[in-house]
Amino acid sequence: MKGSVGDRTFQAVNGLLLALIALVTIFPIYYVVVVSFTAPSEYLRKDLVLFPEQWSLESYRYLLSSAAFPRALGVSAFLAVVGTACSLVITSSLAYALSRKRMEGRRFILLMILFTILFSPGIIPNYILIRELHLLNSLWAVILVSLTTGWFVILMKGFFDSIPESLDEAAAIDGCNDISTFFRIVLPLSMPAIAAFGLFFAVSYWNQYFNAMLYLNAPDKWPIQVLLQNMLVDASGSALASETMRQPPPSETLKMAAVVIAIVPIMLVYPFLQKHFAKGAMVGSVKG
Amino acid sequence: MRAIKKNRYLYLLALPGILYFVIFKYFPMWGIVLSFQNYSPYTGLWGSEWVGLDHFRRFFSNPDFWLLFRNTMAINLLNLTFFFPLPIVLSLMLNELRSEMYKRVLQSILYLPHFLSWVIIFSLTFLMFSQSEGIVNKLLIAWGMEPYPFLTDAGIFWGMLTGQSIWKEAGWGTILFLAAIAGVDLQQYEAAKIDGAGRFQQMWHITLPAIRSVIVILFILRLGDIMEVGFEQVFLMYNGAVSNVAEVFDTYVYRVGIQQGQFSYSTAAGLFKSLVGLVMVVAANRLAKRFGEEGIY
Numbered sequence: 133m134k135g136s137v138g139d140r141t142f143q144a145v146n147g148l149l150l151a152l153i154a155l156v157t158i159f160p161i162y163y164v165v166v167v168s169f170t171a172p173s174e175y176l177r178k179d180l181v182l183f184p185e186q187w188s189l190e191s192y193r194y195l196l197s198s199a200a201f202p203r204a205l206g207v208s209a210f211l212a213v214v215g216t217a218c219s220l221v222i223t224s225s226l227a228y229a230l231s232r233k234r235m236e237g238r239r240f241i242l243l244m245i246l247f248t249i250l251f252s253p254g255i256i257p258n259y260i261l262i263r264e265l266h267l268l269n270s271l272w273a274v275i276l277v278s279l280t281t282g283w284f285v286i287l288m289k290g291f292f293d294s295i296p297e298s299l300d301e302a303a304a305i306d307g308c309n310d311i312s313t314f315f316r317i318v319l320p321l322s323m324p325a326i327a328a329f330g331l332f333f334a335v336s337y338w339n340q341y342f343n344a345m346l347y348l349n350a351p352d353k354w355p356i357q358v359l360l361q362n363m364l365v366d367a368s369g370s371a372l373a374s375e376t377m378r379q380p381p382p383s384e385t386l387k388m389a390a391v392v393i394a395i396v397p398i399m400l401v402y403p404f405l406q407k408h409f410a411k412g413a414m415v416g417s418v419k420g
Numbered sequence: 421m422r423a424i425k426k427n428r429y430l431y432l433l434a435l436p437g438i439l440y441f442v443i444f445k446y447f448p449m450w451g452i453v454l455s456f457q458n459y460s461p462y463t464g465l466w467g468s469e470w471v472g473l474d475h476f477r478r479f480f481s482n483p484d485f486w487l488l489f490r491n492t493m494a495i496n497l498l499n500l501t502f503f504f505p506l507p508i509v510l511s512l513m514l515n516e517l518r519s520e521m522y523k524r525v526l527q528s529i530l531y532l533p534h535f536l537s538w539v540i541i542f543s544l545t546f547l548m549f550s551q552s553e554g555i556v557n558k559l560l561i562a563w564g565m566e567p568y569p570f571l572t573d574a575g576i577f578w579g580m581l582t583g584q585s586i587w588k589e590a591g592w593g594t595i596l597f598l599a600a601i602a603g604v605d606l607q608q609y610e611a612a613k614i615d616g617a618g619r620f621q622q623m624w625h626i627t628l629p630a631i632r633s634v635i636v637i638l639f640i641l642r643l644g645d646i647m648e649v650g651f652e653q654v655f656l657m658y659n660g661a662v663s664n665v666a667e668v669f670d671t672y673v674y675r676v677g678i679q680q681g682q683f684s685y686s687t688a689a690g691l692f693k694s695l696v697g698l699v700m701v702v703a704a705n706r707l708a709k710r711f712g713e714e715g716i717y
Contacts, residue, residue: 142619146516153510154529157591160544161532163555180558226437229430236423241438248445251698254690255670256677257451261444263461279440310429339537342652346678357539361656364543384553391543398535406531 161395168192168388172381191381191389201390203352204359207271208338211355212397215275215337216330223280224326227288228314232297242286249282255346262347273347274340274355284329291325292318328408331401338397356394363390455688468684475688484672488689492668495654496646498582504642506586507593508635512623514594515601530591538652541588545580545657546571572661584653596638600631637708644704647697669693 163182170181171188195201230238258277267273295318303313319326341357348354354362364387380386398405424431450465455475457468479485510530517523533541548554549570557567570580604626612622651670658666667675669689677686 139619143516143518146513147522150513150517150526154526157533157587158529160548160587164544164547180555180562222437222440225433226440229434229437232427232430234423234427235430235434236427241434244446245441248441250701251449252445252694253449253452254687254694255673256683256687256690257448257454258444259678260451260454260683261448276444279444280437282441282445285437310427311433314433335535339535339539341537341539342655346674357537360543361539364546384547387543387553388547391540391547394540395536402532402535405535406528 164388164391167385168392170385172385175382175385191385192393194381195386195389195393200351200354200359201393204354204356205393207353208340208355208357211271211274211340211344212334212337215278216333218275219279219284219333220326220330223284223288223329224292224319224322225314226280227285228292228318229310230285231289231292231295232300232310234297242289245282245285247282249286259346267347269348269350269353271348271353274343275337277343277347278336278340288325288329291322295321328404331404331408335398335401335405360390360394363387452687452691454684455691457684459684459687461683471684475685476692478685479689479692484667487664488667488669488672491665492647492649494578494665495581495649495668498578499585500639500642502582503585503590504639506590508597508631510590511594511597511601511631512627514598515627516619516623527591527594530594532591533588534592536588538650538656541584541653542656545584549580569661571657572659574662574665577657577662577665581653581657584657585650596634597631600634601627604630633711636711640704640708640711644701645697646700647693 166183167175167181168191169187169189170184171186172190174184174186174188175181229235230242232238262268262273262277265273267276299317300308300310300313303317308316339357340355341361344353344355344358345361348358351359351362454465454468456470456472457465458471459465459468463469514523514526517526546554549556551557551567551569551571554570556570560567570576608626609622612626617625647669649668649670651668651674654666654668655671655674658671670693673686673690673693676682676689
């Protein structure tokens with residue numbers, strides 16, 4: 133059954149080619165992880181490190197004992213946690229209301245929301261708005277501009293569409309108004325979907341670069357992505373400006389350690405992301 | 421009115437979200453008027469002088485305009501030619517694997533870069549390719565060759581961008597195709613085998629036709645985005661040596677508008693890009709829908 137010689141050759145070549153592609157995908161990450169754990173002395177001594185003889189946490193210790201790096205991690209964590217919470221509340225409440233057929237005018241509102249997906253006035257008008265609101269240099273600027281998008285509202289509305297209106301009628305008989313129905317009954321019922329959206333929001337806040345760079349000038353407000361970018365292009369290492377008296381490790385191993393730390397949270401949620409979004413992307417494709 | 425009163429809590433629930441869209445998505449649209457003014461932060465939107473289409477005229481007659489246009493088109497055409505077919509090929513290859521385990525491991529690896537930020541992608545690119553620190557150049561030196569300035573050579577800049585996009589998104593791009601392939605009736609393959617069709621013939625006559633409509637629709641939608649170049653990707657890779665090939669509409673608006681303070685002129689530039697983008701997207705959607713219907717019948 134398992135076929136001819138040709139078939140087996142095809143299988144082998146195909147499997148090998150894919151392994152090669154996977155190798156190319158994983159290699160940069162492997163390399164960065166390995167070098168970040170290499171002892172500075174070994175890195176300086178050798179021309180090329182592909183596997184360390186001596187493991188060391190020196191680069192991580194140095195990074196985490198600086199002032200700037202832990203602060204940037206804190207900022208990113210703040211954005212991810214607070215931003216995600218705000219995004220979920222505002223997106224889900226709007227999406228739920230729009231999914232109820234008894235809401236008059238919902239077609240119009242949906243159309244207006246759809247239009248914001250197709251057309252954006254550009255960077256400058258947004259920047260001027262944030263400035264007029266006196267939000268420049270505030271972390272809230274970064275949260276507010278990326279709070280939600282038309283896509284999220286429409287995707288989440290699609291999910292709430294599957295919750296029958298008879299459910300809220302029953303709740304209304306029990307004395308719930310729409311707000312308490314939503315928070316006490318609908319949201320708990322929708323937890324798996326809400327969690328998936330939350331994960332996606334959290335990743336996008338963690339990965340925020342452009343808005344943070346645009347709206348936050350003070351280095352002490354920088355999230356990890358902005359700090360990382362500055363560390364990379366700045367050869368002198370002044371972006372860290374560590375007050376520790378320690379001899380700094382080579383800037384390369386420091387950069388690699390910083391990249392690894394910025395990837396770790398993504399890796400932690402990756403199994404969930406893959407599960408949900410492989411599914412989500414397919415649902416989207418069937419609908420679109 | 422009565423319906424609104426009866427459902428007032430529902431409207432209350434929607435209110436924060438509606439306000440958000442009004443303030444943060446629609447209010448800036450009003451800022452478009454500043455592209456017809458000589459806006460200055462001191463006089464504001466109300467007190468600034470009206471200049472009609474001056475900024476647009478200046479933008480179109482500026483040699484920068486053609487540069488931005490060329491770079492945007494070049495980057496997107498390279499993407500369409502080299503990036504676009506890859507997820508299709510990859511999903512065909514993945515589909516041929518016999519071992520589910522192996523397939524799943526490969527997918528886990530290939531999807532991962534999609535979730536990494538552009539800063540991380542840029543960092544990895546830098547640590548791989550920079551002249552002083554990159555491992556590729558270290559290898560070249562170890563093999564007795566000259567190091568190559570991958571990041572500062574304007575001649576290969578677009579290629580580097582395409583490479584980055586491929587590394588980041590080609591794996592993730594297979595999801596849609598794999599989903600379409602999963603819908604193919606396995607009996608078709610059995611029948612083809614009995615008729616003596618080989619692997620490649622099966623791929624050509626069964627699998628590819630099954631995903632053809634997905635390919636066509638994605639291709640059209642991708643054409644609709646022809647004005648869009650990933651801002652963060654280009655902005656991060658930008659440096660003085662490649663500025664001529666790296667400047668695209670968004671980076672230009674940022675540099676001229678935010679960094680040089682020419683708010684009105686750069687708003688006009690941004691508006692041009694948004695308007696052309698809008699027309700392209702709407703046209704592409706129309707077209708895709710037409711193809712989608714054909715796919716159904």
